[in-house]
Structures are given as C-alpha cells and as structure tokens.
Amino acid sequence: MSFWQKAFKYGWIDAESLKGAVKTETNPFGEITPEEYKDITGVEFA
Template sequence: MDFWKMCFDMKVIDADFLRQAVITDTNKFGDITVDQFKEITGEDFIKATS
C-alpha cells in the first residue's frame, strides 16, 4: 500500500486510476483493499462502471 500512497500523494495517479488496483469480485488480483483505498484517497470506493 505504501507504493500506491506515494504515487497518489505525488499526483502520479488519481483516484480513478487507483480503483483499478482494488481487490473486488471481478479483480481478484488487485493489490489494495477497499479500506486501504479510502485511507489513501479519503474517498469511499465506488466501482467505476464501463
């Protein structure tokens, strides 16, 4: 999670990009949990629709 936090803080990535790294039913190989997403971004995780 430290890597993702650093990237987010440096504005290399945004919350929309970080959503792709969250572990979900359809993304079992994600790297962070929904709680970690909120800790990094300060936003609730809402799955983006395509």
C-alpha cells in the same frame, strides 16, 4: 508508506485510476483493499 500511497500523494495516479488497483470480486488480482483505497484517497470506494 506503500507504493500506492506515494503514487497518489505525488500525483502519479489519480483516484479514478487507483480504483484499478483495488481487490474486488471482479478484480481478484488487485493490490489494495477498498478500505486502503479510502485511507489513501479519503473517498469511499464505489
């Protein structure tokens, strides 16, 4: 289990805040992919 999975599972971070960790064109330093975001939260990354 990754750090971000644990953080979300234990409520250390919510789905909205987790979006800041997603690697995108505007955030090339993100640590997780949009697919990993969906796996962690169960919600499609938008």
